[in-house]
Amino acid sequence: MHELGIANSILDGVAKEIERRPGSRPTKVGVRIGELAGVDPDALRFAFEALTAETDLAQLQLDIEFRAPQARCRDCSREYEIHSYELICPACQSPNGQCISGDELEFAYLEVEDNEPCAAGRKSPE
Amino acid sequence: MNRVPLEGKVLNENARVAAELRERFRANRVLVVNLISSPGSGKTTLLEKTLENLPTAEHVAVLTGDLQTENDANRLKRYGFPVKQIVTGGTCHLDARMIEKHIADWDLAKLDLLIIENVGNLVCPSSYDLGEAAKIVLLSVTEGEDKPLKYPSIFFKSELMVLTKTDLLPYVPFDIQEAVENARRVHPEMEMLRVSCLTGNGLHDWLNWLEGRKRAFLAEVAETVA
Numbered sequence: 634m635h636e637l638g639i640a641n642s643i644l645d646g647v648a649k650e651i652e653r654r655p656g657s658r659p660t661k662v663g664v665r666i667g668e669l670a671g672v673d674p675d676a677l678r679f680a681f682e683a684l685t686a687e688t689d690l691a692q693l694q695l696d697i698e699f700r701a702p703q704a705r706c707r708d709c710s711r712e713y714e715i716h717s718y719e720l721i722c723p724a725c726q727s728p729n730g731q732c733i734s735g736d737e738l739e740f741a742y743l744e745v746e747d748n749e750p751c752a753a754g755r756k757s758p759e
Numbered sequence: 760m761n762r763v764p765l766e767g768k769v770l771n772e773n774a775r776v777a778a779e780l781r782e783r784f785r786a787n788r789v790l791v792v793n794l795i796s797s798p799g800s801g802k803t804t805l806l807e808k809t810l811e812n813l814p815t816a817e818h819v820a821v822l823t824g825d826l827q828t829e830n831d832a833n834r835l836k837r838y839g840f841p842v843k844q845i846v847t848g849g850t851c852h853l854d855a856r857m858i859e860k861h862i863a864d865w866d867l868a869k870l871d872l873l874i875i876e877n878v879g880n881l882v883c884p885s886s887y888d889l890g891e892a893a894k895i896v897l898l899s900v901t902e903g904e905d906k907p908l909k910y911p912s913i914f915f916k917s918e919l920m921v922l923t924k925t926d927l928l929p930y931v932p933f934d935i936q937e938a939v940e941n942a943r944r945v946h947p948e949m950e951m952l953r954v955s956c957l958t959g960n961g962l963h964d965w966l967n968w969l970e971g972r973k974r975a976f977l978a979e980v981a982e983t984v985a
Contacts (some may be wrong), residue, residue: 635852635883642769650765660760664769671885671912702915718908718944732946736916738886740765747761 639672639738640680644690650743661694663741667702670738674699702735773887776855780890785983787867790976791875792969793889795913796897797906798879801923803831804956805897805965806876810838812966818869822861823876824853831876841865852883855890872973881906885913892976893918900924901931904938907945914945919952921965926955 647659666672674697681695701714706722707729713722720730768774784791794802806821813819820841823831832844843861845853858875875891877884885894896917898906901924907914914920920942922935935953942949952968954961 635886639769639886642772646765646767646769646771650763654763657761662765669912669915671882671910718911720944720947730947732915736912738769740767740769742762743765744760744762 636673636676637680637684640677640684643681643695643740644684646740647690647693647743651745654745654747657745657747659690659693659743659745661696661744663696663698663743665698665700665737665739665741667700667735667737669702669732669735671736672738696741698741700735700737703733704730705733706730770886773855776859777888777890780855780858781892783867784873784890784892785980787870788977788980789867789870789873790973791873791889791891792972793875793877793884793891793894794897795877795881795884795894795917796879796899796923797881797902800879800897800899800902801956802876802879802897803834805921805923805954806835806874807838808956808959808962809874809966809969810835810840812962813838813840815839818871819874820865820870820872821874821876822853822858824857824878826850826878847878851878851880852887853877853889854887858889872969881910881913885910885916893972895919895921897921897923898938898942900927900933900935900938904934905941907938907942911945914942914949917946917949919950919968922951922953924955924957925953925960926957 643662643664647662651657651659666674677697678695685691685693701716703712704715704720705712706725706727708727709722709725711722711724715732721728722730796802821835822843822845823835824845824847825831826847826849829844832842835842845857845861875889894917896913898920900922939951952961952964954965
């Protein structure tokens, strides 16, 4: 149920970026979420839609890249994706994999439309 | 249409406050641990036994989080250490801002250990950094052995797993080996302890773990200062 707060933080991030680009309109925001971040993508989409519905941002889409955790083999240094917590190196079969990512919850990109000219007299971003 | 890269964490406001807290805890040499589990796994009972067995000269403080009531703080205040209840009023986790607010009138320089008891929930607390040095997850033997696989995030992020209520093992069909294996699949390096707060079995190991972790933390702080 903390996905509502996370959706709100995503919208804060979008608002901040739009502040730096006066006149532009956000159309899509991309985020990267690791499987180990403890965030459910469907619940996040639901919360995001609930927050944006019937607002200026109703058209804003959310693009979630849900990522499998990555491991690095301690024996041969190969990096590989972990599925179902299987820490066996696909190259050398060593079980000594170390998980190196999987709990990320970060912004990736923002798509904007720059169809409106900058409002005159508006402060330019620093 | 124009695509621009966006950087940073989604929860960057929480991350910023947590980083500030971590810096303050390090500057004041306070080891902070964040206890997380499902409701009813025995966080408060483990804390009671911990406070009961610590010398009163020990400089320990406790923050305990719940959706409602001051019950846990009242249970824990009996031991004479500073305790504060964080009532979240419905929020399912603690965040860094709540910690910052509730430690405001404590002199951190006088503390060695701060134990945070998070809201009973295996999901949401795992997403919020509180500036702690270590997350600790509790799993009671009345829960399923597959909890680490169902809620991997918190088991992945915790340094230690404490299996609680082990006195019930003869009466419940809990396969301890399977639980340990499941936890190791998610987090191979995680440390494990078994504790019964009823019989006191394993309590000594837990207190030793805290003591050892405190030493390791102080050594780490001394190294970065030097």
